[in-house]
């Protein structure tokens with residue numbers, strides 16, 4: 001009985017010390033809060049675990065639109081207007097805005113594309129955004145068709161019609 005009491009006391013004290021350490025870490029200004037700060041230990045791991053679990057639950061399993069030239073062109077128009085400022089264009093320098101962000105927005109047309117991701121996952125990210133990253137949710141501002149077109153564009157960078165390529169390689173306004 002006595003042993004259990006001691007163990008319990010130890011456990012409570014341990015928890016109190018941990019809570020106090022967490023409190024002082026934050027209240028004395030050690031937690032990384034600026035976008036320029038290096039990532040928190042395990043930050044990427046924890047956030048991507050939460051995100052992936054949620055996406056697995058909610059993402060549509062297949063695309064609602066076909067991969068056609070019209071849809072890819074529509075995707076390029078949406079992308080250049082709403083996404084390029086953060087995710088970059090083809091053969092254009094990265095914008096000053098995107099350089100200052102944390103986490104960094106992947107430059108989707110220069111080696112960091114999402115053509116390997118399931119389309120439902122990309123659709124989910126555009127529709128819902130990714131909290132605390134700067135990636136906006138577009139569900140209020142774009143139609144489902146526009147979101148699917150942008151998704152198909154990112155999934156099929158090798159199938160772009162010439163008109164879409166022209167839009168994606170024109171410097172941002």
Ligand code: HEC
Nearest residue numbers: 082083086103104105106122125126130133134135136150
């Ligand atoms: C204000 C900046 C900003 C804008 C505008 C923006 N994004 Fe993002 N986006 C981000 C950031 C930052 C991330 C990285 C999030 C992370 O690290 O989890 C991201 C992530 C993504 C991802 C996931 C990439 C991956 O590797 O898994 C996709 C897909 C995406 N964005 C598509 C879009 C599309 C399409 C648009 C336009 C309709 C758009 N984004 C507009 C900032 C932006």
